[in-house]
Amino acid sequence: MRILITGDSWSQGEWDGLNVDYRVTHKGIEQYLLDDGYDVVNVGQGGYNNVESFNAIKGEFDHLIFFWSDPLRQATWEELNSKNPLQVIEEHTDYYMEQLDSFPSVTLIGGCAKIKYYNYVPNIKYVIPSMSELIVPEFEDTPYMTSHEWEDIWKNIKNPSTQWKQEILDINDQTDKKYKLWQERKDYFWPDGYHPNRQGIRIVYDHLLSLWSMS
Numbered sequence: 124m125r126i127l128i129t130g131d132s133w134s135q136g137e138w139d140g141l142n143v144d145y146r147v148t149h150k151g152i153e154q155y156l157l158d159d160g161y162d163v164v165n166v167g168q169g170g171y172n173n174v175e176s177f178n179a180i181k182g183e184f185d186h187l188i189f190f191w192s193d194p195l196r197q198a199t200w201e202e203l204n205s206k207n208p209l210q211v212i213e214e215h216t217d218y219y220m221e222q223l224d225s226f227p228s229v230t231l232i233g234g235c236a237k238i239k240y241y242n243y244v245p246n247i248k249y250v251i252p253s254m255s256e257l258i259v260p261e262f263e264d265t266p267y268m269t270s271h272e273w274e275d276i277w278k279n280i281k282n283p284s285t286q287w288k289q290e291i292l293d294i295n296d297q298t299d300k301k302y303k304l305w306q307e308r309k310d311y312f313w314p315d316g317y318h319p320n321r322q323g324i325r326i327v328y329d330h331l332l333s334l335w336s337m338s
Contacts, residue, residue: 125162125183128153129176130190133234133254133318134167140315148314149321152188152232155328172197172272173219186228193236194219194266195273195294203276208290212267217243230331235301237264249334257330258311258323259304268298 128134136151150157153165166179167190174197176189194215195208202211220243223229230249231238237253251257253264277283277291305312311323319327 124185125164126156126186126188127180127182127184128163128165128167128188128190129171129179130167130188130232130234131171131176131192132169133192134165134176134188134190135169136318136324137320138315138318140317145315149324151319151321151324152328152331155325173215177219177222186230187223187226188230188232189223190232190234191236191238192234193268193270196270198273198276200276200279203273204280207284207287208267208277208294213241216266217241220245223247230334232327232331233264235268237266239266248338249331251327251330251334254319254323254327255301255304258319258326259308262304264301265294265297267294268301269295
């Protein structure tokens with residue numbers, strides 16, 4: 124079986140935040156699959172949003188693993204200037220869930236943002252809603268977070284509504300909880316404090332195999 128992996132930096136594995144060149148020190152899910160004898164190609168890349176991750180899907184493969192990122196990372200100035208942030212998240216999620224539904228065999232994994240369905244519920248058999256929640260079960264993840272890609276946009280929005288501003292404040296507050304978890308749980312999110320390490324990813328991988336074994 125040939126497996127194609129795509130996604131943002133969470134699809135790349137463990138990152139060495141202590142090193143000046145900020146490099147991947149363990150390939151995570153990809154490496155564990157290779158160790159188990161799977162044929163794997165990873166087309167993901169650090170910094171990708173969901174649009175870029177989807178557009179990177181190329182070639183022939185039997186199974187797709189898609190690491191879901193924060194939908195706001197792909198938002199445009201036009202969208203954020205005319206719609207509330209949560210509406211943008213909902214619309215982007217609906218659209219790309221429908222696109223992912225076009226592939227016959229998919230595993231969907233929530234990385235920096237938890238997977239949440241809105242108006243469109245895909246027929247995807249294998250879903251890990253949140254890596255953070257799976258690794259630390261007492262944590263409650265959210266389907267969004269702050270990122271420099273859209274922060275630069277919203278700071279230039281003129282005359283945002285009260286609801287718009289409140290949604291941004293809520294997103295920032297919830298993101299602070301993610302950062303707190305990733306910084307404090309060094310057993311699973313160290314050395315860089317923003318991505319799971321190989322121990323945390325191993326928990327996700329073992330769960331992934333258990334999902335596949337039930338089919």
